[in-house]
Structure formats: C-alpha cells, structure tokens
Amino acid sequence: MKMLFKIIVxxxxxxxxxxxxxxxxxxxxxxxxxxxxxxxxxxxxxINLVLIWVKPEAEEIIKKAFQQTIDVRKTxxxxxxxADNYFFETLxxxxxQGEGAPYTGIKEDAEVEPPIQASxxxxxxxxxxxxxxxxxxxIQKGVSEKFKxxxxxxxxxxxxxxxxxxxxxxxxxxxxxxxxxxxAANKMPAHGASPAEKHEHGTTEHRTEVIPEKSHAxxxxxxxxxxxxxxxxxxxxxxxxxTSRKKKSIS
Numbered sequence: 663m664k665m666l667f668k669i670i671v672x673x674x675x676x677x678x679x680x681x682x683x684x685x686x687x688x689x690x691x692x693x694x695x696x697x698x699x700x701x702x703x704x705x706x707x708x709i710n711l712v713l714i715w716v717k718p719e720a721e722e723i724i725k726k727a728f729q730q731t732i733d734v735r736k737t738x739x740x741x742x743x744x745a746d747n748y749f750f751e752t753l754x755x756x757x758x759q760g761e762g763a764p765y766t767g768i769k770e771d772a773e774v775e776p777p778i779q780a781s782x783x784x785x786x787x788x789x790x791x792x793x794x795x796x797x798x799x800x801i802q803k804g805v806s807e808k809f810k811x812x813x814x815x816x817x818x819x820x821x822x823x824x825x826x827x828x829x830x831x832x833x834x835x836x837x838x839x840x841x842x843x844x845x846a847a848n849k850m851p852a853h854g855a856s857p858a859e860k861h862e863h864g865t866t867e868h869r870t871e872v873i874p875e876k877s878h879a880x881x882x883x884x885x886x887x888x889x890x891x892x893x894x895x896x897x898x899x900x901x902x903x904x905t906s907r908k909k910k911s912i913s
Contacts, residue, residue, distance in 0.1 A: 689761075690754045691769045695782070700753050704731065704746060712753055717760040727752040801843060808836040 689696050696715050703711040709728050716724055727749050734745035755765040777796065784790045812832040818825035 689757060689763075690765065690767070696754050696757055697750050697768070700750050701746075703728065704735070704749065707732065715753065715757045720756045720760060723756055724753060804839060805843075808832070808839050812836045 691697070696712075699711050699715060703709055709725060712724060712728070713721055731745045731749040735742050750768060754768060758765045777793070780793045780796055784793045812829070812835075815825070815829040815832045818829055820826070
C-alpha cells in the first residue's frame with residue numbers, strides 16, 4: 663500500500679509539471695501579450711512598450727533587434743513582414759529565456775488553454791468574475807465527484823480487505839486532489855520560478871540571468887513527451903501492483 667501511495671504521489675507531481683509547461687505557451691502565441699506589445703512598439707516607434715517583457719541585462723539585444731526591424735521597414739516595405747517576424751521571434755525567445763522557460767517557436771492562438779484566455783479577457787474587461795466562475799465550476803465538479811466516490815467506498819465490511827483497499831485508494835486520490843488545488847492556489851510559481859522568487863516582468867527584483875540558447879537544446883515538447891512516458895510507466899506499475907494483490911487475496 664505504501665508503494666501504491668508513492669506512485670500516486672509521483673503521478674500527481676508529474677501531471678502538475680506537464681500542466682505548468684502547457685501554461686508556458688501563453689506568452690509565445692500570436693495574440694499573446696508579448697507580440698501585442700511588439701506590434702504596438704513597431705507601430706509607434708516606442709521601444710519601452712516591449713522592454714518591460716525582458717530582463718535589464720537583455721535590453722541591448724532587444725534594442726538592436728528593434729532598430730534593425732525599424733530600418734528594414736523604412737528601406738524595404740516589401741520585407742516588412744519578414745522583419746517584423748524576426749523581431750517577434752527575438753523578443754519572445756529572450757522573454758522566455760529570462761523566465762526560465764524553453765522557446766519552441768511562436769504558436770497558433772488555438773493552443774492557448776481556456777483558463778489563460780479567460781485571464782486575458784478579465785484583464786481587458788477589468789473584472790475577474792468570469793475567471794472565478796470558471797474555476798469554481800471545475801473545482802466544485804472535481805471535488806464533488808471524488809468526494810462522492812470516496813464516501814460511497816467508505817461503508818465497507820471490515821473483513822473485506824479488497825473493499826477496504828478500494829476505499830483507501832479513493833481516500834488518497836481525494837486528499838491529494840484537494841491538497842493539489844490548495845497548493846496551486848497559494849504556492850504555484852509562474853514561468854518556472856521557485857516559490858521564493860518574485861515574478862516581476864522586467865524589474866531588477868527578478869535576478870535570473872539571460873540563458874544562452876544552447877541551454878535550451880531540449881524543447882518543451884520533448885520534455886513533455888518524456889514526462890508523459892514517465893506517467894504512463896507509473897500507471898502501469900500501479901495497475902500491476904493492484905492486480906498482483908488481488909490475485910494473492912483470491913488465492
């Protein structure tokens with residue numbers, strides 16, 4: 663039972679990591695806040711609109727890319743789209759390096775998950791009501807379903823070991839589900855920063871250095887794939903343990 667408990671904990675841990683990695687994609691989408699700021703900066707010629715998205719030590723890189731893009735726009739209008747895309751790629755890459763997140767290219771808007779979209783809309787509208795309603799709905803559904811499963815399994819014959827184990831399994835799942843929600847609401851770091859670090863875009867309070875491109879040789883997709891393999895392996899082990907114990911109890 664202790665081994666099964668540890669496996670469940672590990673599955674929960676790796677699933678959380680995968681979810682966080684998916685959330686990273688928000689800042690590298692075509693309609694994400696970084697590129698929106700970049701378009702406005704190119705339109706107005708105000709580079710300060712994009713410098714807030716990078717760390718102070720990366721400012722010169724962005725200033726150089728910005729000026730090159732402006733120059734190309736002025737001398738060769740036909741190459742404007744190519745120049746703009748170069749600037750977008752540079753800005754998003756440097757932004758994500760500063761946040762400790764991998765850069766895997768600029769994504770389509772459809773890849774942004776509903777919670778992220780709702781959060782951006784809340785910022786635009788000035789009210790977080792829709793975000794809270796969406797979160798409450800999902801949390802209430804998840805908690806209610808898992809609580810009901812645990813409660814239904816609670817009334818078992820004390821001499822029925824298998825039924826008792828089923829209750830313990832439901833109990834562990836419910837407790838970790840609730841604990842996970844609580845910890846996510848209170849401690850979840852943004853963009854891979856540790857809980858002790860402050861998540862301040864473009865301020866000196868966040869001391870993370872600009873990460874060289876070579877350090878991101880492994881893409882986010884590769885990492886996610888590896889984590890999914892680990893989760894799948896853990897699930898198989900868990901099933902094997904449960905099956906083995908059922909056979910022993912029958913014999």
